[in-house]
Amino acid sequence: MQQWFGGAVDMDGKALTDAVRVERRGAVLVLILAHRPVNVLSQQLRAMLSAALTELAATDLAAVVIASDLAAFSAGADLSELGKGATSPRMSDLCLQIENFPKPVIVALNGSTLGPGLELALAAHGRIAAPTAQLGLPEIGLGLVPEAGATQRLPRLVGAAAALKLMLEPAPISAAQALTIGLVDEVVEGDLRAAACAMAERMAAALKGAAPLKTADRRDGLRDGKGYQAAVAAARALYAVSPLPAPLHVVACVEAAQLLPLEQGLAFEAAAYETLSATPQAQGLRHAFQAERRAILPPVALARSAAGKLDSLAVLGAADPAAAVVLQALAAGLRVSLVEPARDMLVTALQKIAAQQEAAVAEGRLTPEARDADWARLSTGSTLGGAVDLVLNNADAPPALEDASIPVIALGALPARGAGTRVGISAALATGLVAELAAGVDAPVATQAMGLALARRLGWKLVFTGPGGPIDRRLRASLSAAIAQLEAEGLSRPVIGGALASFGMGVSPRGPLPAPPPEAKRVLDACLAAMANQGARMISEGLARRPLDVDAAAVLHGIFPRWQGGPMFQADKRGLLVLRADLRKRAEAAPQIYAPDPLFDRLIADGRDLAALNRSDLTA
Template sequence: MTDVVAYETHGAVAVLRLQNPPVNALSHAVRQGVMAGMDRAEADPDVRAVLIVGAGRAFIAGADIKEFGKAPLEPHLPDVCNRIEASPLLVVASMHGVSLGGGLEVALSAHYRVAQPEARVGLPEVHLGLIPGAGGTQRLPRLTGAGPAIDIITSGRHVGAPEAGQLHIIDRIEAGDPQTVGLAYAQALLDSGAARRPVSEMAAPAPVDWDATYAKVLRKGRGQISPAQAVRAVQASAELPFAQGLAEERRMFRDLMQTDQRQGMIHAFFSERAVSNLPELKDVAPRSVEAIGVIGGGTMGAGIATSALLAGLHVVLVERGQTAADAARARIADNLEGALARGKITQEQHDGMLRQALVVATDYAALSDVDVVIEAVFEDMAVKEAVFAELDAVCKPGAVLATNTSYLDINEIAAKTSRPADVIGLHFFSPAHVMKLLEVVVPDQATPQVVATGFALGKRMGKVAVRSGVCDGFIGNRIMRAYRTAADHMVLEGATPFEIDDALTAFGFAMGPFAVSDLAGLDIAWAMRKRLASTRDPAERVGRYPDALCEAGHFGRKTGRGFYVYENGAVVPNPEVMERVTAERTERGITPRSFSPEDIQRRYMAAMVNEAAKIVGEGIARRPLDVDMVLLFGYGFPRYHGGPLKWADLQGVGSVLADIETYAQEDDFFWRPAPLLKQLVADGRSFDDLNKAAQT
């Protein structure tokens, strides 16, 4: 036996206790230990049943991530599961905490399952670009039926014990020590003469409309193939004998292992965990934060305040007058009502946040004791400088002064205070209580402790925090401006905004750039264009048609018209858009040409990758993975592509550079290749090589 699987007997029951902290991941040693434990139990004539139970806080949380990317070693998990199920002894799994992925597959291989009331189960392999590969798509449908199994597998969601009991995944729910409960259940089964009950011998699930279900799941996944493949695997459970169904599942699993989508999702999985681990912050203790201030109670400020309340912080929100303060409180209350309706908080927590944890004031003096204050006012340098002058006067020494600016120079803001070392950018994304991305923007004089405080606050608020240097737009908005410019250029050259939106939703985005602009408000980009007009290079091409739309009062969804018309629940192209585009083409002497969806996607992505490479090369982002996480969590980039720089690696950085150099023959101002991209191609390296170098 191995240390990670302890063996002991209690009467006629042998206990295999998994001891691989913290969550009993299915490492090679664990798999070996389970196999050896089953052998030992079956060799003991006094043993009639086996109990599999986990030590610590979970039954089995899934595969061992330390083994990802390595050649699998025998025994493989499917063999372990089949070995458990084939045992002549009665096998019981006692489940607590989470039983996910391979953990649930092990439990499904047992003949009976008992669980704690708070236990959760799930098969989340689709989040890694895979399907369950150790019998999950074949055993689960035999218990739940095809429909519920497809829902669980294609969503990757966690299923609580009560629902799992209703679906027959769990046979019994009982509170107590998992081993004690499991032993009692196993003994009761033996005493009652219960027979072995292998799931593989149960009836196959009834069929559903497989093709319609496949199409629905593929459409919902916006091109991600693993959930749709899971439908076909469940179909195999209904149409093939069990052994053949297992073989078909394994074939699909292995095929998915070779896909670019699998590589993209693995990159996203590990990068999400690495992005906040900065060498510069190792051993740097953040300042204590229990109360935060928020300046401004509009949509962004109210969202930041809501996020802080949900994180258990006290919040002091300051508005200019009582009417605005009352409106801010109402927005926060509405946000919290939504969290209550979704089951994120209890009624008691909801009431406590509004009555005790939240203070809405009209005087900056109310901020005298907060640990961090976040300014979320109008995007105007003079306004923000005035706010920081007030904060400098009233906030206590050591308080972190943060700005939520999307574009402005934080060094300039910090210079207006007597404590620039305490100033930082905390750029939230709207709605701030929902969106996971937080750009922690580090100005020149910010201390490591202040930066660490920004990251610690982001973690407490459940954000994916990414470090950015100071530049116009930081990481995300600077890249967005580049790819949106590429889209505008394609419109001038012959594409329609609606063709571009269609091509990019086909690529995997939830919305195209023009639909996104309507959602955000066309006046936001209009204001930015006007702000930058005085410093714009004469060689830069800027379409005038978006400004013309704004001048006509078409600001997007909030006015009912933008690139699209929003009436009576319908969304259709705004006919005025192409009228203005056609007029501008004529005025500029442009003969329009057609763009295929693939042409649109390649240009859009080339612009994104090129600007991202400039940002990494300049040190605004320290690593390529920082860029990828910003685009994934803040801009709707399809997770299965991994991020723009992972996408570039999968395409081949040389191929992307060749595209850019081709486009530069038409416009050598916009399509200037990033020096870093050229250097990577010359050196035969990839963006992932830079990520690896940053870890050493």
């Protein structure tokens, strides 16, 4: 039997047809999620699942399996719904429906199972995973606690220490780790769906018509009461001085799981979620997350363009950051040519590469065999010899290449004027950090595509910009200029530093934040105004596509505390009328820093804020 539940329409007008399919395998019914691209548990998908379960409860089935047809079981929540109030059915209601289902419900976890996706799995009566599954509860990164019972069900399964680690550290864990702590019951190679159905049949046969054991009634993680309390106390002490309220709420919810029945614990969790949703920290973190996610999406034309093959790379010029880029390219398996006519500079760069590789070998992060293989793929010389797939120009003069078909990308920022059709990339100094791909309006898309391919190969987070950057350097310069101006006005460097630290600049999310000095408001108003004005200038120049790109760069580069959202987010919070008036007043003494960019005038005249540019992707 095969049936489709679909045909609903989401808030963007995109049909959700075929989002949930039902198949019968003997006495087991399989609910197959296929809400592309990653099974986010939107209101529409929740409604379909709930309707399917309601219909199936009255059938002659022995058990239900919930599986996915996609690469991920579920990437979690629909972030467009955050902050807009609960919509029926709520995720917590769906989880209760699954937990109270009269027949066993087994979930088959593949790929990413995050946030509400994992909460759905926790509510089921059994969990089976593919070896490649990744399970996590990343809500802490949004300044929130889980919303659908994870703080209550997870500790009942795995204990306080493992539950707190999973909820306080947003990185997911592997299927093997989940099996070790008791989060999943089995990890299987091969046909995951068939294995889940077999588990469902075994459970149904053992129950002989009795109701399955609910996670709410499990006590696996509660047996060691003293150990449970010690884990709660240790986490509370660790986060006691954090500038973010969410960690201590997570700790309190996990403590409640030991002390309260499930119904009261769920109410406690729901109250914490609602409280945190309204905090400025959660609003800032949500904005930063969404800004980062959108900033690293390439422009449409670039996203549609396929890059050529990328097996070999030439770096022209051995000055910084050439050594860091070469090291990363070798680690990614590329053949690399480092070209530098000045022998002393070439030797210095090679020494840097060798020193970092030897340190990695000593620390066990790199094997001697891998190091030797890297060196075998590295060639050096004073001129470029032989064909390569991509050239990074780290020299002052553009290269003269015999083969004009080889794409050339400047390693570093492009000038605001005279860039022509060149493309530049401001490199990340390590895998996982942020880089900026800068391109003029006439830059060849094929060359940009090679820059994107390189960034992905090296594991960089790539923000897409125009000439005149990089964004982070411009923001740092505006902040430094504002600080210098404040010093010229008589404020001391310690007072300025204390004010910025009280805002979170340079402070770990585990804190603590110092008390703001008496001049904190004066300092913060001046520094944030300077950065917002610089952001507006970059948008007007075409360096930044939208305000969110400025915010993403500020957060990703560590200039701005993540929970404060970014300078453009803070500008909207302050209000553009107030900001413009402050800029005009400050411009009397320092026009080079504070003369308001015309973008503010246009937005105020239209009754819009900076966020409107993010929504419309318009910059004029």
